[in-house]
Amino acid sequence: MAELLRFEHVEISYGGESVVHDVSFSVKPGEILGLVGESGSGKSTLMKSAIGLLGNNGLVTRGDILFEGKNIPDLSEKELRKIRGARMGMIFQDAGASLCPIRTIGEQIYESMSAHRKISRQDARNQALALFDKLHFKDGKRIWDSYPFELSGGMNQRAGIAIAMLMQPAVLLADEPTSALDVAVQKQVVEEMKQLRDLFGTAILLVTHDIGVVSAMADTVLVLKDGYQVEYGPARQVLEHPMHEYTRKLLAAVPKLRRA
Amino acid sequence: MEPILQVSGLTKTFHANGKPDFTAVDQVSFLLYPGETVGIVGESGCGKSTLAKLLCRLLDVTEGTIRLCGQDITKARDRELFGAYRNIQMVFQDPLTSFDPRRTLGDGIGESLRNAGVSKTERERRVVELLEQCGLSETFAGRYPHEVSGGQCQRAAIARALAIKPKLLLCDEATSALDVTVQQQIMELLKELREKEKLSYLFICHNLALVQSFCDRVLVMHEGKIVEEGTTDQVIFYPQSDYTKILLDSIL
Numbered sequence: 001m002a003e004l005l006r007f008e009h010v011e012i013s014y015g016g017e018s019v020v021h022d023v024s025f026s027v028k029p030g031e032i033l034g035l036v037g038e039s040g041s042g043k044s045t046l047m048k049s050a051i052g053l054l055g056n057n058g059l060v061t062r063g064d065i066l067f068e069g070k071n072i073p074d075l076s077e078k079e080l081r082k083i084r085g086a087r088m089g090m091i092f093q094d095a096g097a098s099l100c101p102i103r104t105i106g107e108q109i110y111e112s113m114s115a116h117r118k119i120s121r122q123d124a125r126n127q128a129l130a131l132f133d134k135l136h137f138k139d140g141k142r143i144w145d146s147y148p149f150e151l152s153g154g155m156n157q158r159a160g161i162a163i164a165m166l167m168q169p170a171v172l173l174a175d176e177p178t179s180a181l182d183v184a185v186q187k188q189v190v191e192e193m194k195q196l197r198d199l200f201g202t203a204i205l206l207v208t209h210d211i212g213v214v215s216a217m218a219d220t221v222l223v224l225k226d227g228y229q230v231e232y233g234p235a236r237q238v239l240e241h242p243m244h245e246y247t248r249k250l251l252a253a254v255p256k257l258r259r260a
Numbered sequence: 261m262e263p264i265l266q267v268s269g270l271t272k273t274f275h276a277n278g279k280p281d282f283t284a285v286d287q288v289s290f291l292l293y294p295g296e297t298v299g300i301v302g303e304s305g306c307g308k309s310t311l312a313k314l315l316c317r318l319l320d321v322t323e324g325t326i327r328l329c330g331q332d333i334t335k336a337r338d339r340e341l342f343g344a345y346r347n348i349q350m351v352f353q354d355p356l357t358s359f360d361p362r363r364t365l366g367d368g369i370g371e372s373l374r375n376a377g378v379s380k381t382e383r384e385r386r387v388v389e390l391l392e393q394c395g396l397s398e399t400f401a402g403r404y405p406h407e408v409s410g411g412q413c414q415r416a417a418i419a420r421a422l423a424i425k426p427k428l429l430l431c432d433e434a435t436s437a438l439d440v441t442v443q444q445q446i447m448e449l450l451k452e453l454r455e456k457e458k459l460s461y462l463f464i465c466h467n468l469a470l471v472q473s474f475c476d477r478v479l480v481m482h483e484g485k486i487v488e489e490g491t492t493d494q495v496i497f498y499p500q501s502d503y504t505k506i507l508l509d510s511i512l
Contacts, residue, residue: 038439039410153304182303182466183510190512209439212512253440255447255469257511260497 004029004068004203005050005171011062012042012049012227018061020045020227025220029170030197032204034218034235036211036250042227043207047173049073050205051088052080068170086116089169089202093176095160099148106144109163116167131162134199135192154185158192165196172196175207190216211254215239223247262330264347264428264460265292265315270324272310284310286484287324294427297454297461299475299492301468301507307484308464312432315462316350317341329427345372349421353433355413359405365416366391366401372424390419394449411442418449422457429453432464447474468511472496480504 003026012020020042027033035043048054050065052072065072068087072080084090092098100108110124125144132140137158148156157177164172174193178186190213197204208214214221214235221238223231223246231244242248272285285307292298300308313319315326317333325334333344352358359368369390370383378386388398394415405413414434421429431450435443451474453459465471471478471492478495480488480503488501499505 038441183512184303184506187510187512210512211440216512250441253444255440255443255467255473257469257472257496257508258493259508 002029003027003066004031005205006066007046007050007063008066009063010046010049010060010065012045012054013059013061014045014054015057018227020049022063023222023224023229024063025222025229025232027171027203027205027220029203030201031220032194032197032206032218034214034221035205035207035224036209036214036221037224038209038250040226041224043209043224044175045227046224047175047205047207050171051084051090051173052077082116085112085164085169086167087170089164089167089172091157091161091164091172091174091177093180094153094157096148096151096153096156098160099156101148103147104144105146105148105151105159105163109144109166112163113166128162128166131166135162135195137162154181154189157181157185157189161189161192161196165200165202168200169202172202172204173207174204176209177206178213179208179210186213193217211239211251223250261293263291263293263327264296264329265290265462266325266327267291267315268325270311270314270326271322272307272314272319273322284484285314288481288484288486289324290479290486290489292428292460292462295454295458295460296477297463297475299471299478300462300464300481301466301471301478302481303466303507306481308466308481309432310484311481312350312430312462312464316348316430317344342375345426346376346424347426348428348430349424349426350430350432351414351417351421351434353436355410355417355437356405358417359413361405364402364404365408365413368405369401369416369420369423372420376424386423387419390423391416393422393453394419395445409442411438411445414438414442414446415449418446418453422453425457426459428460428462430462430464433466434463435470436466443470450474468496468508480507 006026007024010023011018037043049060060073109128110121113119113124129140137143143159178189196202218235221235225246231238231247242251268289270285270288273281273283275281302308314321321334325332328344329347336344366387370387373383373386387401391398391400396415435446463475475492478492479486482503488495488504499508
């Protein structure tokens with residue numbers, strides 16, 4: 001299948017100092033790519049560059065980021081706005097914090113959908129409730145009417161992912177989407193993201209430091225260290241037969257549970 | 261053998277205006293013997309950290325008793341509480357915020373020694389010794405918390421906790437904010453200290469695999485209560501309570 005998103009020898013600098021060096025990978029529709037590495041390795045920077053959110057200081061200094069035939073670093077802010085949310089969804093570590101605290105989840109869903117296309121409040125609600133239903137949210141109507149603070153951290157995160165998916169983006173950028181969650185909720189969110197991939201064929205760029213989450217979700221894995229790509233390949237191969245010394249060290253450092 | 265820590269019927273109820281009372285820790289009892297490492301696991305909000313704060317008297321106890329090295333410290337204050345802190349020290353999740361940002365790591369590490377009346381030259385010698393014991397060079401004594409990495413700062417926090425030579429170290433998610441590679445190094449350090457200093461640990465952690473690799477016994481907390489207790493392998497291999505089973509099955 002054709003590639004959806006492609007990084008070609010990308011170098012990214014902040015304030016003139018390069019922090020990501022020569023990273024290349026590509027993602028096909030429906031593929032889940034796990035970006036792993038320690039804090040400061042450049043995972044989140046790569047993710048931000050895919051959607052043109054590097055900020056005033058950040059710059060793609062070399063290489064191309066091709067998405068649906070366009071080169072992201074060359075696009076104007078106006079063109080990027082059409083892509084963000086609609087073609088590329090985003091979900092961060094704490095969805096509760098990225099929701100507006102003084103408006104209900106429903107209002108915010110309606111707002112984000114009507115920013116991209118003409119839609120009535122009723123249609124937005126129907127579509128949202130249908131998706132909540134597919135994800136087996138208990139009492140979707142209550143969630144629609146709730147303020148973020150009335151929901152648990154886990155429920156906010158699940159709602160955030162559902163909101164990002166309502167526009168049926170081609171790519172979902174997920175930055176540590178389960179890191180703030182308890183294991184039980186974490187498992188549920190992982191299952192739901194996989195279900196959404198199956199449902200819509202969405203590709204997912206997953207940034208996480210949790211190797212457990214990567215092995216449960218990712219098709220391909222890219223390992224970053226100090227901004228350099230040290231290993232890239234099919235998840236099973238990278239996780240079970242790591243070639244690079246650093247990947248081995250990283251995997252060996254993960255505490256593993258022994259069970260009877 | 262006399263237990264180091266003897267907790268019985270410990271309860272903490274929070275009162276808030278206009279809201280029903282909330283019991284965060286509910287009738288918790290357990291013993292911890294010298295040289296033993298006990299883990300406490302459970303999901304966020306189960307009362308792990310409230311329990312930790314009660315044990316080191318950062319929160320007042322509603323009901324129950326805490327005995328540390330044979331002494332009842334449930335209501336200890338001032339000089340008495342001061343004495344208790346010679347036996348129990350804490351390491352918290354976020355090393356950066358547990359140091360005074362305006363003072364050097366060396367100052368922070370030496371504070372308990374200064375309180376104990378140790379002279380300046382002796383203090384400086386001990387701080388260097390403690391830093392080295394925790395894998396940091398002496399230059400770290402002059403650095404400020406924001407000038408070091410999270411892992412280095414946590415090493416300094418451990419050095420600080422060890423300064424007064426406590427018998428029991430209470431670690432509340434001490435490695436949760438760190439990368440796995442750094443986490444591994446800190447765990448090695450804690451294991452080494454257990455051997456060399458004959459420390460006992462109360463190790464609060466939500467990561468069961470980490471608890472399994474470090475603890476002799478484990479307590480499983482759920483909604484403020486201890487729902488299961490046993491040797492680590494016994495609890496993980498043959499969980500008895502439904503909650504422990506759910507917790508184990510959720511691990512990816």
